[in-house]
């Protein structure tokens with residue numbers, strides 16, 4: 001198979017860079033770089049029929065993935081997760097065409113594996129062997145696992161309120177774990193400092209171009225699993241926003257290859273009341289989100305006060321005619337119990353937040369109850385057993 005990756009392009013200033021060199025953010029303006037492909041070429045080699053015979057993981061879209069040599073892929077079988085029809089839950093909340101994309105089925109139990117597999121594989125292809133990452137939880141455990149698989153060095157920086165299971169996973173996978181007295185952005189600063197001092201490659205969210213390439217495969221999969229008809233609405237628990245911008249990018253690529261038309265799902269961003277920088281900026285009509293002070297929520301994956309890709313997230317929400325809503329931790333807990341007991345899916349709090357958010361946008365009339373709706377359950381709840389309240393009543 002051949003990758004049709006051609007270059008990197010800045011999403012803000014449009015500067016172009018070589019994809020044969022290691023890049024993080026745009027050297028000209030500091031914003032997010034995107035991987036670009038020769039999509040005319042890619043569609044000669046890759047089409048809907050060929051996909052039927054490909055292995056069921058995210059590398060099935062190899063032509064539009066950034067790795068040049070297949071042998072350089074570091075994989076644990078990430079992606080092609082179940083898209084489950086949530087009939088019982090749908091009945092209960094009055095939505096007749098409700099689905100859950102269950103990212104808890106990924107190798108380390110969250111969709112972080114998609115981004116990390118792509119980023120680590122590409123960096124290794126370009127000669128990197130030592131990695132660092134700041135993480136609220138799942139990205140750290142994921143990177144630790146992929147570095148173990150690839151025989152690479154991993155340093156993980158987690159705020160002290162990160163879930164204990166994530167910390168323990170890092171240690172078991174053989175990573176060097178640093179617990180930081182502060183928030184995720186403090187962990188980010190330290191990760192950056194240590195990386196430049198020790199020559200590590202920092203794979204922070206959207207601060208290198210390829211995690212988004214892994215996460216975009218969720219967009220390809222939704223199209224493929226729905227037989228090339230995108231749903232009407234996608235509800236996404238937004239932290240750094242890689243998934244939302246990744247899927248948005250995937251839809252654009254698929255349209256350019258003639259696989260889908262120009263209609264798009266409404267992209268619906270859900271954040272926690274205790275940490276909602278994107279919702280605030282969306283409501284205010286701002287292009288960028290100002291940092292959230294004292295972020296607090298049980299949903300660690302969306303406890304993200306600053307997102308470098310804020311303008312890309314906000315753009316996707318607006319272009320898609322979507323919206324952004326907040327939910328409380330209590331609503332997350334109640335929704336978690338509903339997803340779990342109605343569907344047999346042990347959702348993570350972030351995934352549960354999408355159900356809580358859906359109830360609000362349906363009540364507000366932004367999403368109609370007969371639409372085809374996808375809730376993104378971004379990870380397994382099994383890692384949060386110490387954080388969620390369980391009442392045996």
Ligand SMILES: *Cc1c(COP(=O)(O)O)cnc(C)c1O
Nearest residue numbers: 239240241242243301350378379
């Ligand atoms: C990281 C994470 C998120 C947020 O993902 P982004 O793509 O960075 O917005 C949501 N849920 C879980 C479980 C996560 O680990």
